[in-house]
Amino acid sequence: MSTLTGTRHLVRLILRRDRVLLPLWVLLLAVLPMTYATSFFKLFPTDAERAAYAAGTARNPSIIALLGPVYGDSVGALTAQRGGFLLVIIGLVSLLTVVRHTRTEEEAGRRELLGGTVLGRYAGLTAALLVTYGADLLLGLLTAAGLISTGLPAAGSLAYGLSAALVGIVFATVGGLTAQLTETAGGARGIAIAVLGLAFALRLVGDTASNDWPSWLSPLGWAPRIRAYADERWWVLVLPVALSVLVAAAAYPLSVRRDLGAGLLPPRVGPATAGQALSGPFGLAWRLHRGQILWWSVGFGLLGLILGGAAKAAGKSVEGNPQLEQIMARLGGTSGLAEAYLGSTLSLAGLAAAGYGIQAALRMRSEETAGRAEPLLATGIHRSGWLLSHLLFALLGPVVVLAVTGFATGLTYGFSVEDVPRELPRMIGAGLAQVPAAWVLAGLAVLLYGLLPRLAGVAWAVLAVCVLLGQLGAVLELNQWLLDLSPFTHTPQVLREHWSATPLWALAALALLMALTGLTAFRHRDVPVT
Known part of the structure; x- marks a missing residue:
């Protein structure tokens, strides 16, 4: 039996269970950048108005801390910056999706039942990652198509869409790794969200400081540095792909070295009896x-x-x-x-x-x-x-x-x-x-x-x-x-x-x-x- 036996059936099961939630968050997050572009076209019809707005944004450290840097004063550049916080949301949704279909399934006992069938050792983790990767890539392509439909350049739209998709893929893989560390879904979510918070903090510090090297340590910092709509730097896309491969290479061996239902980190031992509050x-x-x-x-x-x-x-x-x-x-x-x-x-x-x-x-x-x-x-x-x-x-x-x-x-x-x-x-x-x-x-x-x-x-x-x-x-x-x-x-x-x-x-x-x-x-x- 192959280590991936049953992956296709698990993918179908996940798609069946998420037939409402998955399309919902993909479509919602794909539509928002298009609305940003439409509003910028309407609100700043002249180059002078866009330049003034971009200059004011670039001088405001609080806006940069929240959204990221702006590269240029075109509608595309302003849209890419306005969608900066969406990257955090995409990362959050992606890691939660993977944890739900891995560690939560184990905690509920459903993975043990499925494991009694013909199921490979890597099938569960692979199915969760494949579905989330696919949703992220679809999100990126829909985002690019929506931005192109507003009249923005195709190259910049594709760069922004791919950067958003790869942010989701990175944190989906992080969710797959943290699901191997603890025996509870809450613990896995907590660790993964802490990693996302650290990535946001590094991006924030790097973007608001005189030297931006901390941003290069964060997947959230890589996305704006692709510079969509501003002389795109396609080589930056290699960084999130490489990180995802490395994190996945750590997650897969850990998934078979631990007992089903257990995590690698030892659980905290609670009191022998419940307190009065419970x-x-x-x-x-x-x-x-x-x-x-x-x-x-x-x-x-x-x-x-x-x-x-x-x-x-x-x-x-x-x-x-x-x-x-x-x-x-x-x-x-x-x-x-x-x-x-x-x-x-x-x-x-x-x-x-x-x-x-x-x-x-x-x-x-x-x-x-x-x-x-x-x-x-x-x-x-x-x-x-x-x-x-x-x-x-x-x-x-x-x-x-x-x-x-x-x-x-x-x-x-x-x-x-x-x-x-x-x-x-x-x-x-x-x-x-x-x-x-x-x-x-x-x-x-x-x-x-x-x-x-x-x-x-x-x-x-x-x-x-x-x-x-x-x-x-x-x-x-x-x-x-x-x-x-x-x-x-x-x-x-x-x-x-x-x-x-x-x-x-x-x-x-x-x-x-x-x-x-x-x-x-x-x-x-x-x-x-x-």
Whole structure:
């Protein structure tokens, strides 16, 4: 039997299981760069306007830290820089996909069942990598095709698309390696995300320093140095390919040297008996969710520091462009361009916090499918208490994350305008104003879990639609009824002098209604649902 026997069947299984999620993130991430290019063509029709914008961006270390360097002032160069943070998202999604189809499968016991069939030693890891590699390459080609369709040069579009695909391939391979190190999926994800964070930190330091050598140590730093639309340097593409080969060469031997279900790193030995905090469902839920809340808060706190530091310069960079001023005003809801920028970025943070709420709500589904919910509910724990314990963190998480984001943003922006006492509470309030809309999506996830648990993942598709409407709506001037489909459209623009809290109460009530409906449905259905 070959070491790759059964790989084709596992690939088909993964494609079957990810038939909704995989096309969703590929299409979403492929469309966004095209929308950036379209908006730049519309907002900066003259060379002088583009040059002024590029010069302002190049002088702002906070924007460079977040997006990366800009090479030139063409629409293509501006688009490549604007899509810089998408590379982080592509890397994150890729590594999570590989970990889910390797270590998570082992942790749930499904890989052991498959291993009882005719299955080669390398089949599982190879199938996960092949599917993710294929998705990344398709993403890169669709991105290039979309950019070409906007009128950008084919060479630069292909360079940007390939750079995005190779970033995903590198971190997919990192996910394959970390899946061999720990016996839990959470540990593998944590190590892989830490590697991604280190890569981002190296790129940030290198791009903002006088000497950019740290950026050459990071896969995220290699992508912009291909210089799409600015005399492309194709040889840089060799670097992520070589790194992927080296990481894969380490992952494959490790995958067969360890026991199935175990990791190479020794597990941390816990106490012999559970503490009092784990005697009830809320203590258990806190144990399961605390790590996510912590790391989301740390990540968004750092993001808020960068966004707040960039706000003042971002406002100045668009002065004199009436079209861009109008777009920013629609996004942020204020005549001050810096505050419009902050309003738009905090709205994006709200969308991301909604992702946390969905993830926390769907933890119930993963607990059920893994077989841990059924024996727990067979004890004296009531169904309502178990669901409410997870719902608490699905609702509390967005509050904490957005409060931290607003605090960090207000702190750095307040220092930049020398008025911290005024700006700090305003930005915290602007961040918390996004909470009810995030709750709506978390409530939707609970509703689907209670009524139609197999379709609970549709909540992610709804979030993707909200992201697209938020990114495309103001730029393409979509019909208002279409924009109203997103709960974030109804979030009041609290940075204005006058605003109404009525939409916030309405969104919170809608979220509560969906969550209670899901709770009622869950109490009357079978557990587990297979």
